[in-house]
Amino acid sequence: MAPGTENELLARMRTGDEEAFLLLYRKLHGPIYRFVLNLTNSQSVAEDVTQDVFLALIREDCGFDAGRGTLSAYLFGVARKLVLRHLERNRTLGEQEIPKEEWAATAFSVNADPVTDLLHTEGIEALRKAIVSLPKRYREVVALCDLEEMDYSQAATLLGCPVGTVRSRLHRARGLLLEKLQPKRDPKAAVRGLDPARSLT
Amino acid sequence: MTCREFWNQMPELEFGPEQPEHARQCPACAALLESQKALAEGLQRLAADNRKIAAPAGLEARLTAAFRNHSGAAGSRAPARGWWAWIPAAAAVAALTFLILWWYPTRLPSRGTEQAVAPVVSETLAADSGFIPLPYAEEASVSDDGDLVDVELSRATLVAWGVALPDGDPREAVEAEVLLDAGGAPQAVRLVQ
Numbered sequence: 253m254a255p256g257t258e259n260e261l262l263a264r265m266r267t268g269d270e271e272a273f274l275l276l277y278r279k280l281h282g283p284i285y286r287f288v289l290n291l292t293n294s295q296s297v298a299e300d301v302t303q304d305v306f307l308a309l310i311r312e313d314c315g316f317d318a319g320r321g322t323l324s325a326y327l328f329g330v331a332r333k334l335v336l337r338h339l340e341r342n343r344t345l346g347e348q349e350i351p352k353e354e355w356a357a358t359a360f361s362v363n364a365d366p367v368t369d370l371l372h373t374e375g376i377e378a379l380r381k382a383i384v385s386l387p388k389r390y391r392e393v394v395a396l397c398d399l400e401e402m403d404y405s406q407a408a409t410l411l412g413c414p415v416g417t418v419r420s421r422l423h424r425a426r427g428l429l430l431e432k433l434q435p436k437r438d439p440k441a442a443v444r445g446l447d448p449a450r451s452l453t
Numbered sequence: 454m455t456c457r458e459f460w461n462q463m464p465e466l467e468f469g470p471e472q473p474e475h476a477r478q479c480p481a482c483a484a485l486l487e488s489q490k491a492l493a494e495g496l497q498r499l500a501a502d503n504r505k506i507a508a509p510a511g512l513e514a515r516l517t518a519a520f521r522n523h524s525g526a527a528g529s530r531a532p533a534r535g536w537w538a539w540i541p542a543a544a545a546v547a548a549l550t551f552l553i554l555w556w557y558p559t560r561l562p563s564r565g566t567e568q569a570v571a572p573v574v575s576e577t578l579a580a581d582s583g584f585i586p587l588p589y590a591e592e593a594s595v596s597d598d599g600d601l602v603d604v605e606l607s608r609a610t611l612v613a614w615g616v617a618l619p620d621g622d623p624r625e626a627v628e629a630e631v632l633l634d635a636g637g638a639p640q641a642v643r644l645v646q
């Protein structure tokens with residue numbers, strides 16, 4: 253949606269035009285919901301954050317300034333702040349950002365060969381879990397640039413960092429993803445998980 | 454060309470159909486390039502899958518109701534998950550908070566506790582103390598054996614307790630002081646400024 257269109261709809265929405273609100277919501281909520289889902293791996297958090305983002309938009313004191321950027325970038329920024337607050341709260345409460353079982357499932361893909369694996373649903377699922385297990389600063393660049401296909405300069409504006417930082421974080425994130433998807437081929441590791449019926453030694 | 458030079462001139466996740474010259478001669482870079490290609494494809498597939506994900510339909514209905522409510526249109530209804538809808542649910546949160554307060558009160562320093570608490574209790578319930586008596590708190594039960602605890606409560610709980618707060622995230626924690634009676638039941642609350 254062109255920024256001009258977004259701003260027009262916002263102006264109509266401000267006059268109580270429900271259709272304008274719905275058009276804006278339908279255009280803008282999907283990327284925000286998915287962004288939060290990719291950062292938190294939680295549908296309920298994604299739903300709550302998306303709701304809070306649009307409630308902020310409904311309240312006229314949401315602070316959006318068309319002179320400073322697009323509405324969608326602004327809403328992404330609000331969503332990101334809410335997610336960071338959520339993750340920070342979980343950390344304060346001593347909870348892991350990612351549920352334990354998800355961490356366990358993050359390791360690893362079905363085959364030892366990531367090339368074969370990523371062409372299969374299982375591989376894609378492993379990739380999704382690997383993304384969620386990335387440190388926050390890498391997870392958000394992958395969520396924005398790789399999954400929402402946002403360009404680097406938009407992502408840099410949203411994250412408040414130089415484009416070069418987005419680029420280097422993405423580079424590092426992809427390296428980490430490959431490491432997660434390619435377990436070290438340690439023959440001992442292959443038998444470590446087995447529970448032998450009896451010990452031979 | 455060295456391996457480093459090869460990777461420096463390789464655009465991010467953009468791979469041509471042909472094997473680059475260096476990769477043909479360097480098995481290590483060729484393997485890494487294959488992995489990078491697979492990852493790029495995987496990310497593209499994931500992005501395509503991702504675009505099919507939509508927020509639950511109920512969210513649109515709740516937000517539409519909130520919009521009507523806000524713009525004062527007829528037939529408005531509060532969204533089920535809006536902060537105002539948390540008020541009844543907050544009773545449950547409050548009950549849980551009582552339990553937590555009951556079990557983990559941050560007691561005042563042990564020696565002289567009784568002496569210290571007594572003036573606090575009588576003083577803090579004075580009108581200018583900033584303490585807001587909880588709806589069901591019995592004045593008689595606010596005794597000298599009470600306690601003052603410093604806690605973090607969700608905005609939803611505070612709203613349910615009758616504390617006026619500006620709009621905000623209902624789950625956001627707000628620091629408050631709570632007066633407990635001798636049995637550990639909350640009697641009054643005051644925001645920590």
Ligand SMILES: [Zn+2]
Nearest residue numbers: 455456479482
């Ligand atoms: Zn090489």
